[in-house]
Amino acid sequence: xxxxxxxxxxxxxxxxxxxxxxxxxxxxxxxxxxxxxxxxxxxxxxxxxxxxxxxxxxxxxxxxxxxxxxxxxxxxxxxxxxxxxxxxxxxxxxxxxxxxxxxxxxxxxxxxxxxxxxxxxxxxxxxxxxxxxxxxxxxxxxxxxxxxxxxxxxxxxxxx
Numbered sequence: 535x536x537x538x539x540x541x542x543x544x545x546x547x548x549x550x551x552x553x554x555x556x557x558x559x560x561x562x563x564x565x566x567x568x569x570x571x572x573x574x575x576x577x578x579x580x581x582x583x584x585x586x587x588x589x590x591x592x593x594x595x596x597x598x599x600x601x602x603x604x605x606x607x608x609x610x611x612x613x614x615x616x617x618x619x620x621x622x623x624x625x626x627x628x629x630x631x632x633x634x635x636x637x638x639x640x641x642x643x644x645x646x647x648x649x650x651x652x653x654x655x656x657x658x659x660x661x662x663x664x665x666x667x668x669x670x671x672x673x674x675x676x677x678x679x680x681x682x683x684x685x686x687x688x689x690x691x692x693x694x
Contacts (some may be wrong), residue, residue, distance in 0.1 A: 560630040566602065566618040571611055579608035587622050595625040602628065667691075 545552050575581045583592050583599060599619055600608060611617075620628070682689050 560628065561602075564620050564624055564627065566620055569617045569619060571613055571615045571617060573613050576612050577609045579605075579611060582611065582617055586617070586619050589622060592622055592625070598625050598628045 569582065569586050571582055572585065575585065579596055579600065580593055583596060584590070586592070586599075596608075599617065600606075602618055602620070605611065680691050
């Protein structure tokens, strides 16, 4: 059985990986009818879809029916389960077509793949530096020796 969303995945032959950045299915507004799974159709989503649509071309949209019903494993379908489905003509409206040729696709990919690396100042660290406590020389504008003599006292770092 050919499932459309699996056939549309972009495969990179060099890296031998599929491109999973782009969504394939999305919820759409529309009326859904309800079908009750009959005896002999348990664990057989293909038979359920044939009972609903009576059209072998609808089998290509099996992933849409599974997506709409939140079914991750079609083997978990049992007699008496309620399966919601749209009209055959509106199955394609549940597919999300993403224009990968445009720059918009690149922007979304970069946003999803790159974590936000912005930093915010730590108020505790700022207070530590403002009070002149000793930090490693790469942090302070002026390096302080880690151990120093102040009068008759030995001062270690910023502890004293």
